[in-house]
Amino acid sequence: MLARDDEKNLWSLPHDVSHTEADDDRILYNLIVIRNQQAKDSEEWQKLNYDIYSLRQIRREVRSRWKRILEDLGFQREADSLLSVTKLSTMSDSKNTRKAREMLLKLAEETNIFPTSWELSERYLFVVDRLIALDAAEEFFKIASQTYPKKPGVPCLADGQKKTHYLAFPSP
Secondary structure (H helix, E strand, O other): OHHHHHHHOOOOOOOOOOOOOOHHHHHHHHHHHHHHOOOOOOHHHHHHHHHHHHHHHHHHHHHHHHHHHHHHOOOOOOHHHHHOOOOOOOOOOOOHHHHHHHHHHHHHHHEOOOOOOOOOOHHHHHHHHHHHHOOOHHHHHHHHHHHOEOOOOOOOOOOOOOOOOOOOOOOO
């Protein structure tokens, strides 16, 4: 039962049901399905298992970075709920969608809150929308820029290696 719960969890933590079926979730799901079709402990199974573990680890790191900034903003009690996105989550105001997308793109381009070449997750669009509704998006960006500044010329650890959908973080 535990392994099955872990495989249903496509976000980051076992027993966390706050996932959505976004592209990054489907990538992880597909890796799990392919791994489960392999002979357990075969070389291919071990490679896929490592890829799954690595992807989850990167997701945990991204979530941890966001949580740290939210806590720095004074949202210690609300950080987990602000980061929780489910299939039932909606944008607070459809007028904020464009602004939320722009802010998310700005975070990706001007900070290292996401790993290099990270495909932006729809999940964080909902989080940015919540920050806009709380009038905290600009301050979030300011703290993210200071805490995780973009460092030009930092090589990506996955350069030259097999293409994957996730890459390693540059150090903060």
